[in-house]
Amino acid sequence: MSTRQDEVTAAPPRESHARQFGAGFVVKLLLMMAVNAFGIAAILSAWNAGAWAVLGGLVAFLLLADVIYFSRRMLPLKYLYPGLVFLLVFQVFAMAYTAYIATTNYGAGHNGSKEQAVEAALIQAETEVEGSPTYPLTVVRDGDTLGFAVNDDGTVRVGTEDQPLEDAPDATVGDNGAPSEVPGWEVVPRGDLLSDQALAQDVIDLRVPISDEADDGSLRTREGATAKIYRSSLDWDPEADTLTNTDTDVVYSPNDRGTFVGDDGSTLPTGWYVGVGLDNFSRAVTDAEIRAPLFKVTAWTFAFALLTVVTSFLLGLLFALIFNDDRIKGKKTLRTLFILPYAFPAFMSALLWRGMLNPEFGIINKFFFFGADISWLQDPWLARFAVLFVNLWLSYPYWFLVCTGALQSLSSETTEAARIDGASGWRLFRSITFPLLLVSTAPLAIASFAFNFNNFTIIYMLTGGGPNFDDTTLPLGATDILISAIYEISGVAGGRADFGLASALAVFVFVVVGVISALAFRQTRKLEEF
Amino acid sequence: MATENPAPAAARRQPTRRSRWWREVGWKYPVAVIVLFYAAFPLVFVLSASLNERGSLSGAQGLFSSVSLVNYQALGETSYWTWVGNTLIVCFAAAFGAVLMGAAAAYAFSRFRFNGRRTSLTSLLILQMFPQTLAFMAIFLLLLALGEVVPALGLDSKIALISIYLGGALGANTFLMYGFFNTIPAEMDEAAKIDGATHAQIYWRLIIPIVTPILAVTGLIQFIGSFGDFILSRIVLVSEENWTLAVGMYQWVSEQLTANWGLFAAGTVIAAVPVLALFLALQRYIVGGLTAGSVKG
Numbered sequence: 124m125s126t127r128q129d130e131v132t133a134a135p136p137r138e139s140h141a142r143q144f145g146a147g148f149v150v151k152l153l154l155m156m157a158v159n160a161f162g163i164a165a166i167l168s169a170w171n172a173g174a175w176a177v178l179g180g181l182v183a184f185l186l187l188a189d190v191i192y193f194s195r196r197m198l199p200l201k202y203l204y205p206g207l208v209f210l211l212v213f214q215v216f217a218m219a220y221t222a223y224i225a226t227t228n229y230g231a232g233h234n235g236s237k238e239q240a241v242e243a244a245l246i247q248a249e250t251e252v253e254g255s256p257t258y259p260l261t262v263v264r265d266g267d268t269l270g271f272a273v274n275d276d277g278t279v280r281v282g283t284e285d286q287p288l289e290d291a292p293d294a295t296v297g298d299n300g301a302p303s304e305v306p307g308w309e310v311v312p313r314g315d316l317l318s319d320q321a322l323a324q325d326v327i328d329l330r331v332p333i334s335d336e337a338d339d340g341s342l343r344t345r346e347g348a349t350a351k352i353y354r355s356s357l358d359w360d361p362e363a364d365t366l367t368n369t370d371t372d373v374v375y376s377p378n379d380r381g382t383f384v385g386d387d388g389s390t391l392p393t394g395w396y397v398g399v400g401l402d403n404f405s406r407a408v409t410d411a412e413i414r415a416p417l418f419k420v421t422a423w424t425f426a427f428a429l430l431t432v433v434t435s436f437l438l439g440l441l442f443a444l445i446f447n448d449d450r451i452k453g454k455k456t457l458r459t460l461f462i463l464p465y466a467f468p469a470f471m472s473a474l475l476w477r478g479m480l481n482p483e484f485g486i487i488n489k490f491f492f493f494g495a496d497i498s499w500l501q502d503p504w505l506a507r508f509a510v511l512f513v514n515l516w517l518s519y520p521y522w523f524l525v526c527t528g529a530l531q532s533l534s535s536e537t538t539e540a541a542r543i544d545g546a547s548g549w550r551l552f553r554s555i556t557f558p559l560l561l562v563s564t565a566p567l568a569i570a571s572f573a574f575n576f577n578n579f580t581i582i583y584m585l586t587g588g589g590p591n592f593d594d595t596t597l598p599l600g601a602t603d604i605l606i607s608a609i610y611e612i613s614g615v616a617g618g619r620a621d622f623g624l625a626s627a628l629a630v631f632v633f634v635v636v637g638v639i640s641a642l643a644f645r646q647t648r649k650l651e652e653f
Numbered sequence: 654m655a656t657e658n659p660a661p662a663a664a665r666r667q668p669t670r671r672s673r674w675w676r677e678v679g680w681k682y683p684v685a686v687i688v689l690f691y692a693a694f695p696l697v698f699v700l701s702a703s704l705n706e707r708g709s710l711s712g713a714q715g716l717f718s719s720v721s722l723v724n725y726q727a728l729g730e731t732s733y734w735t736w737v738g739n740t741l742i743v744c745f746a747a748a749f750g751a752v753l754m755g756a757a758a759a760y761a762f763s764r765f766r767f768n769g770r771r772t773s774l775t776s777l778l779i780l781q782m783f784p785q786t787l788a789f790m791a792i793f794l795l796l797l798a799l800g801e802v803v804p805a806l807g808l809d810s811k812i813a814l815i816s817i818y819l820g821g822a823l824g825a826n827t828f829l830m831y832g833f834f835n836t837i838p839a840e841m842d843e844a845a846k847i848d849g850a851t852h853a854q855i856y857w858r859l860i861i862p863i864v865t866p867i868l869a870v871t872g873l874i875q876f877i878g879s880f881g882d883f884i885l886s887r888i889v890l891v892s893e894e895n896w897t898l899a900v901g902m903y904q905w906v907s908e909q910l911t912a913n914w915g916l917f918a919a920g921t922v923i924a925a926v927p928v929l930a931l932f933l934a935l936q937r938y939i940v941g942g943l944t945a946g947s948v949k950g
Binding site for chain 2: 165169177200201202205206207221224450466476477478481483485580587606609632633636637640
C-alpha cells in the first residue's frame with residue numbers, strides 16, 4: 124500500500140521526459156525510492172504475516188505506482204493516483220466491504236476464523252485439574268517474552284507459552300520456596316505485578332505447557348506466586364472436525380451458522396463468522412424484537428432531517444429578510460455575530476447544550492423556567508424537541524448566510540416589474556421572492572437533508588440516542604437516528620456486537636443517500652457543467 | 654431631506670417620519686438584540702462557566718459570579734494538551750494531504766483531456782455523497798488486517814486516522830478546486846508550454862501560486878471537518894494518549910458531566926476561539942466553499 128505522506132507529495136513534482144535530469148527528476152526519483160522501499164518492506168511483512176489479501180493489494184498498488192510514474196504516458200494518472208489510492212482503499216473498498224459484512228453474521232461470538240474459534244473454545248473450557256499440586260512460582264522474562272519458573276519438588280523448571288517446561292539446573296531457590304535466580308532469565312519482582320496492570324494481565328493470561336503433549340495440560344497462575352495445572356475439558360479432533368468434551372462425552376460439531384452444536388443440543392459460546400446471505404436484512408424487517416424499534420428510529424431519522432432543514436431554513440430566511448436592509452447600521456457586524464453558532468465546533472456545541480439542558484443544574488431550567496425540574500433529555504418527546512431546538516441553533520446561521528446571498532442576487536428587475544404590476548409586501552414575497560429563492564436553494568436543502576440524515580455528532584453528543592426504548596433489548600432510544608443506531612448495534616463502543624445487522628442497516632442508509640443524491644443531481648444538473 | 658425642507662414643515666413631519674422609520678427599520682434593532690441573545694447566550698455561558706472557580710455544573714449559578722483561572726490551570730493536570738497536540742497533528746496532516754491531492758486531481762481534470770475523464774468526474778461526484786463514517790465497521794476490520802502487516806496503519810495510530818480522512822479528500826475537495834482551476838485561462842498554460850515548460854513546472858510554478866486562496870479555504874474546510882469528526886477517531890484511536898479533542902472531551906462529559914464541567918468549559922473556550930476567529934475571518938470564502946461541497950449544515 125502506498126498510503127503514506129511521501130506518496131502524497133510524490134504526485135506532482137516530476138518531468139515527463141526522463142532524459143532531462145533536472146532537480147524535479149531527482150526529487151521524483153528520491154520519492155519513488157522511498158515509496159518503493161516502504162512498499163517492499165510492507166510486502167515482506169505481509170508475506171511473513173501470511174496476510175495474502177493485503178499482500179495482493181500492496182503488490183498491485185506498488186506496481187501501478189512504478190508503471191505510472193516511470194512511464195512517459197498516463198499523464199493524468201500521475202496527478203490522480205495518490206488520491207485514488209486513498210479513495211479506493213478507505214472509501215470504495217470500505218463501502219464494498221460493508222456490503223459484504225452485511226451478508227455475514229460477524230459480531231459477538233462470531234468474530235474470527237474457525238481455527239480461532241476452536242482455539243478460543245479450548246482455552247475457555249480450561250479448568251484447574253482436580254488435585255493438582257501447587258508449585259511455588261516466579262515470573263521471569265527474556266526481553267518481551269514472559270515465562271514461568273517453578274519449583275517442582277526441588278527442581279527448578281522454566282517454560283514460556285511456546286516452550287514447554289524444561290529443567291533449569293543452575294537456578295537457585297529463595298526462602299519462600301520460589302526460584303530466586305534463573306540463569307538466562309531476568310526475574311520479574313512481585314511488586315511489578317501489583318503496580319503494572321497490563322503486566323499482571325499478561326501473567327494471568329499466560330499458559331505454559333507442561334510438555335509437548337497437549338493432554339498434560341498447562342501451568343497457569345492467578346496471583347503470580349503459585350501455579351497450578353489446568354487442562355481443557357474439550358478435545359479437538361481435526362479429522363472429524365469435532366470438539367469432544369472429555370468430562371461429559373458430548374461431541375460438538377460445526378453447523379452452517381458458524382457455531383459448534385453438541386449432540387445434546389447445547390452450543391459453545393465461541394463461533395466463527397460465515398456468510399448468511401440476506402438474513403440480516405430479513406431479520407431487520409421480520410424479527411419483531413428488531414423491527415419495532417428500527418421502524419421508530421427510521422421514522423424519526425426522516426422527521427429529524429426534514430424538520431431540521433425546514434425549521435432552520437425558515438428561521439434563517441426570516442432573519443435574512445429582516446436584516447438584508449441597507450438602512451441598518453452595523454449590518455456587517457451583526458451578520459458576523461449572528462453566525463457565531465455555526466462557527467463554533469459542532470461537537471462542542473452539542474456537549475455544551477447537554478450541560479445547559481441538565482434538569483438539575485442546567486442553566487436553561489434555572490434561568491428560563493424559574494428553577495423548574497424539566498427533564499429535557501430524559502423524556503422521549505422533550506428530548507426530540509430539544510434535539511431539534513439545538514440543531515436549529517446550530518444550523519440557522521447557514522441558511523441565514525445562504526438566503527442573504529440569494530436575496531442579494533435576485534434580479535431587481537423582476538421585483539420592480541412586480542411592483543409596477545401592483546404587487547407589494549406579502550404578495551411580492553409569496554409570488555416572486557420566495558419561489559425564486561426556493562429554486563436557488565433547493566439543491567442546498569437536499570444536501571442539508573442528506574447531511575442531517577447522518578448527523579451523528581449532534582445526536583450522540585447531546586442525548587446519546589436516549590432515552591432508551593423500554594420494549595426492546597436493542598440499545599436504542601427515542602432520539603436515535605439510523606447512523607447512531609448503527610453505531611450502537613455494531614457494539615464498537617461496548618455492548619453486544621452485531622456487525623452483520625449494523626452493516627445491513629448501513630447498506631440501507633447508503634441506498635437512501637443514493638436516492639437523495641439522485642434527486643439532487645436532477646435538481647442541479649451539475650453533470651451538464653463538465 | 655430634512656435640511657432641504659423649511660423648518661416648520663420638518664417639525665410637522667417629524668413624528669410621521671419617526672414612526673415610519675420605526676415601522677420600517679427601527680424595530681429591527683430590538684429584534685437584532687433578541688437574535689444576538691439567542692446566538693450568543695450559550696457561548697457567553699460557556700465562557701462564564703470556564704471562569705467559575707467552583708468548576709462544576711452545579712456551582713455555575715449566575716453568569717460571571719466569580720472570575721478565576723483555576724479551570725484553565727487544572728487543564729494542565731489532564732491529558733487535554735496532549736489531545737490538542739494530537740488534534741493539531743491529525744487535522745493539519747489531513748488538511749495538507751487533502752489539499753495536495755485535491756489540487757493535483759483538479760489540475761488533471763481541468764487541464765488534460767483523457768479517456769474516462771467524464772466518467773471519473775461523475776463517479777467522484779456520486780462517491781462523495783456517501784458518508785465515509787457509515788463504513789466505520791469495514792474500516793475497523795480493515796485496520797485490524799492492515800495493522801498485522803504495517804502497525805503504523807493499524808488501530809490506535811494517528812497515521813491510520815489521517816489516511817482514512819485522506820480517503821474522503823478526493824471526492825470532497827476536487828470539485829471545489831476544479832471549478833476554480835477552470836477559471837484560469839488555458840492560454841497561460843499554452844504560453845508557458847511554448848516557452849518549454851513541462852507539465853510539472855506549469856503546475857508548480859504557474860497554477861499553484863494563482864490558486865493559493867482556494868487551497869487555503871479547502872484546507873480550512875477539511876481541517877474543520879476532521880476537527881469535528883468523532884465516530885472515526887473514536888474507533889481508530891484506542892489509548893487515551895492518542896485521543897483527539899472530540900474523543901477526549903466527550904469522555905469527560907459523558908462520564909462525569911457535572912464534576913468535569915469547569916474543565917470542559919475551559920477546554921472548549923481554548924479550542925473554539927482559534928476556530929471561531931479563523932472561521933469568521935474567512936467566512937466569505939468558507940460559505941462559498943460549503944455551499945459547493947456541503948461539509949456541514
